[in-house]
Every structure is written in C-alpha cells, then in structure tokens.
Amino acid sequence: MKKMLALIAWTCCLVCMGCTSSNEEKETEVVLETSAGEIRVKLYNDTPGHRDNFVRNVEEGMYTGVLFHRVIRNFMIQTGDPATRPEGYPVKTTEEGDTIVERIPAEIVWPKHFHRRGVLAAARDGDEENPERKSNKFQFYIVTGRTCLDNDMDAFEQGREQRDVELLFQKKQLANKQKLDELRAARDTYGVSNLLEKLLDEAQYEISENPPITYPDDLRRTYRIRGGAPWLDNEYTVFGEVVEGMKVVETIQKVKTAGQDVPVQEIRINKAYVVK
Secondary structure, three states: OHHHHHHHHHHHHHHHHHHHHHHOOOOEEEEEEEOOEEEEEEEOOOOHHHHHHHHHHHHOOOOOOOEEEEEEOOOEEEEOOHHHOOOOOOOOEOOOOOEOOOEEOOOOOOOOOOOEOOEEEEOOOOOOOOOOOOEEOOOEEEEOOEOOOHHHHHHHHHHHHHHHHHHHHHHHHHHOHHHHHHHHHOOOHHHHHHHHHHHHHHHHHHHHHOOOOOOOHHHHHHHHHOOEOHHHOOOOOEEEEEEEOHHHHHHHHOOOEOHHHOEOOOOEEEEEEEOO
C-alpha cells in the first residue's frame, strides 16, 4: 500500500511538472547585429501582438540596414524606420509620396512592464493624433535612461495629473462651447467665469478620483538603483528587454548627434534574426 501511495504521489508530481512547463511558454529571443556590436533581446509573451509583429519584421528582413536614427544620451536609442535603409524598403505612401504610418494596437501592461533601463518598447505618434496610443509597426527603442529619486517620481506623478486635468478641462469646454459662446455673446463675463470655474472643478475632481499614474514602491526602488525613463510609463508599449549587449547600447547612446538627435556617425542594424 505504501509503495502504491508513493507511486501515486510521484505520478502526480510528474503531471504537475508537465503542467508547469506547458504553461510557461518559452520567450522568443532575437539578435540584432549592429555595426557597433551585437544586442540580444527577449520578447514578452504577454504582449503577443508586438512579439509576433517584431518577429515578422525580423523574418521579412525589415530591419536589415536600418539606422539608429534617433539617439538621446541618458534616455534611449531608436531605430526601425524603413526610410533609413540604404536600399529602401516597400512602404505604403500617399499620392504625394509621404510615408503612411502603419500602427498596431497598444499592449500596455503596466506596472508589470515599465521603462527601466534595458527594456524594448514601441515608438508611436502623440496622443493628439493617436489617442488610442497605437504603436508604430516598425520603429522601436531601447531605454538607457537615468536614475530617479523619489522627488523625481513625485514630480512625474503630479505633472501627469496636471496634464490630464488640463486635457479634460479642454474637452469639457468643447462640450459646453455653445453655452460659453452664448454667454460671451451676451457679454456675461460673470457667467463665463462661473461656468469655466465649474468645469475646471469637475475636471480636477474626476482626475483626483482616478489618477493617471502612481508609482509602486518596487518600481521606485528600481528607478533609484537601475534607472530608466519613468515619464513614459503607462503610455507606450514595453514588449521586451535586452538580455545581452547593454554595453553596445551604451556605446550607441554616446555617439555625437546633430539636429533632431540624429547621430553624426551612422550606426546600422546589419542583420537581425530569431534565435532558434
């Protein structure tokens, strides 16, 4: 009987181990062979749209020859723009010849994935033209960042809240445009002032009830020790991280740049491939 119980226990153990391994899907890794050295990244499984899009771009040779076209020291290095390939790449254009920006849905998994040093994230257009914060289909950046103390983090939280209050206040003014126009036409400055004050109070209250971002203690500690770019948190999709080659990333971020943060020295991705 004891042997039978032991056998059952061992069998259950094997079953559990099998379940664990099947549920923990292996993360895809990609090597970027740049003119400054190799960078190896892994792609997160909980951002599958970005993972699959990135792998597809790599396998189609999309990143072969692209420049690191934007570099900001103590912030990030950016690449992936098809227009920077020497031999060109078939991209969609308007009748005037302007490149059409292709986007994929955002997959912002915050605070699990945040802008600590070494993460891979998708570039995107600003909120005004891209309110859903969709990612650019091709362009991505790697964070170098800087260390941030608690007072920095507090300032980022407050700044984000003030920005959102202003944006909501503007929306409320647009929603009440007819009433405001009527009051102004009647030269009722008191009525205009009262209505604007009421709308601002509403905006401040609504945002305070649901603040845009607050940084947990573990994130604050990481930013104090390792650094990063916390001002981008919860606004851009983080979908991977560097596992080898941060020294290469650091080398690239230190190159001299000209206008619009364009490196004077050309640094390209010579080849990118998925690790099998």
